Amino acid sequence: SRQMWDRPGQLGSLRLDHRLIMGSMHLNLEARDDHGAALAAFYAERARGGASLIVTGGIAVNRVGAGGRMYAIIGDPEHEQGLARAVAAAHEGGAKIAAQLFHAGRYAFESAFGLTPVAPSAVYSRFSRCMPEAMTEDQIRQTLADFARAAATVRALGFDAIEVMASEGYVVNQFLSPLTNQRDDHWGGDAVRRRNFPLELLRMIKHVSGELPVIFRISGADLVPDSSTPEEIADFAVALADEGVDAINVGVGWHEAQIPTVQTLVPQGVWVPVAESIKDALVAAGHDVPVIASNRVNHVDHAEQILAGAKIDFVSMARPFLADPAFVSKARNGRLELVNTCIACNEACIDRSIGDTPVSCLVNPRAGRELEFPQGAGATGRFAVIGGGPAGLEAARALADLGNQVTLYEAEDELGGQFRMARRVPGKRDFGETIRYFTAELARLGVDVRLGHPITDRDEAELSGCGGIVLATGVLPREVELPGADRANVISYHQALADPESIGDRVAIIGGGGIAVDLAHLLVDDGTGDLAGRQQGFLGEWGLAEPAAEHQPPKPTRTVTLMRRTGRVGSGMGLTTRWAVVGSIRHHGVRMLTDIDYQEITDDGLVITDADGERQLIAADTVIIAAGQERNDSLVAMIAGLGVPYRVVGGAESTAGLNAVRATSQGLQAAYEL
Ligand code: SF4
Known part of the structure; x- marks a missing residue:
């Protein structure tokens, strides 16, 4: 029988193939000057890989609400064109796509456009390091109108659903919280009035969204002292349901929170009860609105467990879709050993999304760069990769994926390099999953993996017959x-x-x-x-x-x-x-x-x-x-002397600011350059 996650589900009028939703991720590709090409390629690959519903990164409803320079903004014709292309790509790949409507409020960066951020009240933000201006009545009305206009626009662009970003401490959340809403008018003063902005927002969006389901991503727990209480949050969820919201997606934690929510050290499933309590409140009020759980779910098995708990209707997974665009179809085919698991390092994704650098993934450096590194077998060279740490593993994978014949030499008895050590650290057990993935994937691709094989002079003849060599011997402790x-x-x-x-x-x-x-x-x-x-x-x-x-x-x-x-x-x-x-x-x-x-x-x-x-x-x-570490460059001179094209990657190349993101990215790059 099909697993729980793999059963169809209903979000308002929208029927979804299965219960794993690709959660919203801002990619810093949204406003790139390429007519949406990179963004579309990113979504297309995830759609083909089995995503049922893709939620876009936040789309700013106006300029002052953008979360940074690289956000798509409604009203910008280029950005809208890019979004239309993203919709087409998702649909072609067989997925539905929801537009996330976004306004950062006091979390906007003044530096992005030189605009002073606006918020319910003038409360300093440690996250964006700015003091926002309190919105006037007119500005509030205008912001609501901007959301409604954005809803109409995304409907016209062909999106299948709308998600309103009302969590993580962005503007809607700011209206809800007594910390950031210190007004005493229609929009604030007590918990009931603080809800007026989001409820009016929902009504206005519903008015123009037609058959499109409207999801609210709410904050199940702000995790900042003296913010909304659990009761207020539950009442808000019920009020949304009273107004006809089609689903509630439960996030946790503001950007200013001093409690980790999605880092490696956060135990799996720790936030599920937060989402479950929202469902309880809805059920108690007689509502059958689907609830989506999110945060720190990185294994399909874990999503399955959450759904088996019978309260949660859908699970939102975001970073796992960066790490492996096809994990859903792999899970469907029972090939879990081939899933490239997100290790929650945040290094190439969340850390970058806060700035302007395009988001990618440590364990999958092709993420966000699908056009730069097109897949497709056709190459027929013979290549050697020396060193089976993250850089060498990715180089070997990419070379083999291109169709080449690849031999990987590893001096130790096991692949993984520094990841073998990292997986022992609390919360980093999943670094072992990366080793498991590459081991299985290289076997699938027919890479000849030679463990316990340090390179010596006797290998020279074999190596000099190669079309190219990637040297990834890593580092030595200083x-x-x-x-x-x-x-x-x-x-x-x-x-x-x-x-x-x-x-x-x-x-x-x-x-x-x-x-x-x-x-x-x-x-x-x-x-x-x-x-x-x-x-x-x-x-x-x-x-x-x-x-x-x-x-x-x-x-x-x-x-x-x-x-x-x-x-x-x-x-x-x-x-x-x-x-x-x-x-x-x-x-x-x-x-x-x-x-x-x-x-x-x-x-x-x-x-x-x-x-x-x-x-x-x-x-x-x-x-x-x-x-610290030193480059292990002991083989460079020998390899250079063979007269074969070669690339030195990862720690063997440089230890300056040594990080695994650069290592895997260099491994990928080398495979395409050679
Ligand atoms: Fe996960 Fe790290 Fe990749 Fe982000 S960069 S998706 S946290 S593995």
């Missing part, structure tokens, strides 16, 4: 020159991640970049335990629930001190990830020292001079060196 660095109590981060059990109770970490932070996280929170326990632990840690007695996380037995000479702890980590992980290790008692100097390592630990120039002993049983 060593530090410090008296005592060769002592038995000193290990590299490599060794530490490979065998965390061997580490003593008192730990000093030399280095404060992303790896050091991840390592500290692992040492104080091993990320194990059942899902319910981790969910409870997460809610307790971030002040959202009293940890239940049986789920009390064991008190960390380790004391960890992390030290960095200069710069911020965790610099180089992603914009939306750093604060969450650094916050979490702080919650777990990790001591972080900066502006220090290392003096020597003794049997008792690490001697430093602190910010005041005082000598201090950081007592430690184990000193871990996580002071």
